[in-house]
Amino acid sequence: MRKLRVAVFKLTSCSGCLNEVIYSMMVHPELLRYVSISYFTELQDLNAVEEVDVAIVEGSVVNSEQEELVRLVRERAKLVAALGTCAVFGGVQSLRVGEDLRTTVLASYPNPDFIRVSPDVKSLDSVVRVDYRLPGCPVNGESLARLLVKLVLGGTETPIHESLCSECKRKGIPCVVVLRKEPCLGPVTVADCGALCPSFGRGCYGCHGLNALVVDKGRLEEFSRVVERLGMSRDDLRALLKAFSHASLSRLSSAG
Amino acid sequence: MALGRLLPKVGRVVKVVDEAPLVRTYHVEVEEFPEPSPGQFNVLYAKGMGEVVISVSNYVAGGKSVMEHTVRAIGSVTNYIYAKIGAGDQLGIRGPYGKGWPIREFEGYDVLIVGGGIGLAPLRPLIKCVSEGRDRYGRFTLLYGARRPVDMLYKYEHEEYGRIPDSTVLFSIDAPHPSWRGYVGFVTDLIDKVKLEPANTVAFVCGPEVMMKVASDKLLKRGLKADRVFLSLERRCRCGVGICGSCQLGHYFVCKDGPVFSYQDVKPYLAVRGL
Amino acid sequence: MPMRYFAGDSSALGDLISILRGRGLAVLSYRLWGDLPVFGEVESLRDLSIGYSDVQGPASYRLVRDERGFFRHSYYSPKYALHPPIQDIYEASNGLRAVPARVDTAPMALFGIKPCDLAAIEVLDRVLESDDFYRARRSAVAYIVVEECVEPGDTCFCGSTGTGPAASGGFDVAYARLEGRVLFRAGSERGLRLLEELKLGEAPGDLVERYDEVMEEARRKSSRLPPLDAVIKALEDSAASEGFWREVSARCVGCANCNMVCPTCFCTEFIDSADLSGRARRQRQWFGCLSYTYGQVAGMHFRPELFMRYRHFVLHKFVFYQRQIGLPGCVGCGRCITWCPMGIDLGEVVSRVVSHGSG
Known part of the structure; x- marks a missing residue:
């Protein structure tokens, strides 16, 4: 080879x-x-x-x-x-x-x-x-x-695009949002990190990036309200998204 | 408990034919493989890379049967096959799966085939079937279009198609090309140009879904019944046997209930975008 | 033959577990693991989540210590045991000679699963009928013992889907815990023999009457959906209404939690891996139709927008399953409501479809 x-x-x-x-x-x-x-x-x-x-x-x-x-x-x-x-x-x-x-x-x-x-x-x-x-x-x-x-080997990976939640549920990791009432960006974050943070009982902070193929401006606003109720301020959420999803945030579509 | 349903057999690629840019036909030889009927598909496995669902475009029986699979390099597995698999190499293979064209049920009928681009692949066994059993079918019409002349499949057989007795064979390309003397426009335009006896005609259509819808609607306008127009649909097919759920279209599993459907059966679903 | 009811107290449940274990079976049930409601092997009555209540609401699940409480279910369901989240399919090391993965077929009993879980198993039985891997796990289930839902939760609607709160068939033993007493009935010959081994007395008439009352009340409480026929009709009529589906899915973020926790969602994706010593492995794992890739093929996408995938999820549950296997695919367990981080209520969506249709 x-x-x-x-x-x-x-x-x-x-x-x-x-x-x-x-x-x-x-x-x-x-x-x-x-x-x-x-x-x-x-x-x-x-x-x-x-x-x-x-x-x-x-x-x-x-x-x-x-x-x-x-x-x-x-x-x-x-x-x-x-x-x-x-x-x-x-x-x-x-x-x-x-x-x-x-x-x-x-x-x-x-x-x-x-x-x-x-x-x-x-x-x-x-x-x-x-x-x-x-x-x-x-x-x-x-x-x-x-x-x-x-x-x-001359090939490549076949991409599968899903949110972190799929990974958590397949591993049986208890849901940080629903069970612990803690803010977690998992639902809007791209999977394949191994669900590291939730597996230690803490919320995902979105380091794999926003699932921008699915989440548009309207859905992000809805999600912001949810994490806000769970105790994460708008400013903190904005900071996390800017820190880990800057490029896709600026391309976010408003329709969808 | 036998867990063999998803296990591939070992196939050997005996010949590779360049068809069009990024399109090749892989002749795969395999032992003890059930005979596919026209329109059925196999699942090819590239070791470690994954599987891909490919219709059988030709079948040659024998102790070791040879099946032809026309593959376009467009996804991760097909790109791998295109780049790495040549004559003498192995490919995993399982099948044949799905419901093919109901050609036997329509003996005595005029046969109309409409193909677009790589959609000719699953239709090719039908052409062979009509050509070899010429007296069992009425008038034969083949309409085939591609983007450019170079994109046409099985160019080495086109003359043979034209020699089928009592037949009309028309080709089209989407935009003018210096080497092209045939029709320029959509292949579906050709439907208006051929003689049809609607009451005695069965149509088999395969190509991009938009083209199949246009073709089917035109055929209905020309008086064909929706249960005499058959389409071969594409969806995200993974397992090929109706258990992974990826290929659902309404209540159908395209891999198991299809890929060939009568237009009557799928028309309501195809009419809704994204269903 | 009239239904025979037997009565015992909680200890009879412990005895039943012992009998099943005595037959060499792994007894799987909802149980607590620390403070987590999981589904796994239990060894005795102590392991069952008796004495706890699960308080469920949209995007909310709390476990409450409550002596008189009733535990329903969690994000786990028997699906984890019968159709595991990640499963090896085969490995090939010597060229392409693929060796099928081994499936653990050690005999098991499902214990204390709920009538909705039972209904979900029937759905999986039919839709995965030709799935060798599912059948291997399923045929390892020697007994099914169902706990009937004397107190449906706030997200439950099994009364509407006709899949609860009582078990209707396909089980060996069903029991209901009623104010300190346990009422048993057999659903099969084998179940009856189990009950005979427990040496329980016939249930007194007043207990059976109380059972009927409780179940009737539970059915009433869990029937918040419009009639199923109306739901199906309205969904069929709504399918082409893009605006409506965009609107009802506007809060969905496509996280696919609903798919993962749904006891009847069965879709899987294949994962291929290789190493440099010539070994290749093929696995499959749960895959949700709300995820972006669902409906995508190389070069194009058949459901590129989320509302399309959301619509498929709802239509499949209520309309397409019915046409595929003759049963609704929604068993009314409410998991998709509880575990949706956005708190989207499927029951509410379905009711909106019905009022949209008539309005």
Whole structure:
């Protein structure tokens, strides 16, 4: 079997998803025999942006250098996978969108002179075509491993789009909303995280992103009322959605 | 307890034919496989990737029967098959499933076939059936359209279709093309151009659902009865045997009660968008 | 032959569990696991959720300690045992030679399930008739002991669907707990033999009378829907009314909790996995028709909008099941109301369909 040529890039992000890439290869060491990595600055010293089968990109796009890099990556990769919520939706740094950029930068960095960011925080697919989206903050390493195995074998995953609640019920996890009366974003959040938070008795905070193929503005408003009654303020909900679903929130349709 | 219903048999791809861009016909040889009737489908399994429901477009009997499956690379499994499976490779196969065309019930009738795009695949065994049992059927009409000439299936057989005695065979493409001398427009337009004896005609239609609805309504206008017009429907078919529930259309399981239905049976359901 | 009723007290239920266990059966029932109402194996009377009430409402479920309380059900149902949420189908390691997964067919008894659960099993029996995996699990059920619903919950409407509050058939033993007494009746020869083993006395006439009264009251309380015929007719007539279905589904977020908790929802999706040593595995898992993928095929979608999938859910339960298997697919258990995080009330929706039709 020919090795799958992989490159892993990091844009604006916390690197937590890169850790998941490394963990997933530790859990599935056999993968290493079937992939060759040409770019992964966190893992190796020699890196070059070469032609690859799949480019895995972590992080959101926040300046023109990153846009250029991403375009180059797209040109040289047969497939591009957006890794983690930052790459898929923008991620936590989207919280600064709409705020005064200078104030935000000054509040965060002692030497703001080195920070070059645009006012917007872009998801990967708003800059280049993306073939796979693996959301999560951090990404579920098992989902990534499953995808890599299938890519090595010459195929791909068959996507199934459903909300987190399906996953909870299949696992028999007691419902945080109905049994505990706690706010949970599970009903409007895309599944495949393994229902991690509800399995520890806490509400989902939506890190896999809003189920925007189903939830339009009207339904989101209805849902907001429900979580508000459960004790989550509108501001908190807005913050969570902005932090984990920025890109899809701004595309949300009003009809449907 | 036997849990074999969903187990595939091991099939071997003996030949792959390029039909059209992203469309290939896979000839799969398999031992001890029930004979499919025209319009039935098989479920092909690409190891580790998943299954896909594909109609049988031709059947050659023998100790090891060979069945032809015309596959368009459009989803994850079909893309895999298109990219990775060639002659000599294995594919899992189970079937044949579903209710096919009721061609035997209509011996003595004029047969009209209307196909659109890849929809010709499940109709192909009907053409063979009429051609081989020519004296058992009346007038034969085949209307087949595709987007472009290159998208037509079984181009290597089209001349043969034209040689079927007492037949009319018309082709159409959607938009003008330099190499095309035939009709340009929808295949359903051709329905207006052929002679029909409505009382003695049975119609078999397969193509995109919109095209099938237009074709069926036109045929009704031309005087055919809704229970003499048959369509082969597509839905999300997963198990093929009516237990996964994915393919429901109203109260029908398309895999088990279909894929072939009389227009009369499905007209009320098809009339409601998204039912 | 007139129905024979037997009377005992709660200890008779414990004895019944012992007898069933003595026959080598795993006895499955609603039980508490910590403070959670689950469905699993019980060993004695102590394990049953007796002494608790489930207070259910739209998007609300509370377990209340109540000596005289009545426990109905939870998000669990016998479906978890008979048609498991995730099931292995086969594995192939040597080329394409697929080896079917083993199904656990250790004999079991379903105990204290409710009449709506029983009705749901009959629905699954018919709709999954040709599903080997379901049949293997189902045929491992040696006995069904039903607890009749002396006190329907606020989300229940089994009286309307004709699936409760009393058990009507397909069980071995049915019992009703009435003010400290337990009234038993047999639904099969085998059930009668079980009851004989319990050595119970015939029930006194006044207890049977009380039972009839209680069940009549329970039937009244659980009949809040318009008549089923009217519901079916109205749903048939409403199918093409997009505006109406958009409106009644406007609060739905497509989370599919209703599908998951519904004791008759049977749809599954296949999941294929592979590893790099040449092994491939095929599984199936519950899949809800409210989820986006339901109705999608490569390149297009037959139910792209949520109102279409919501309409399918409701129409299937009341209209299409009837045509598929001759029974309504809704058994009136109310789980879809309780476990809907949005608190959408199917009973209310159905009533609106009826008034929409006549209005």
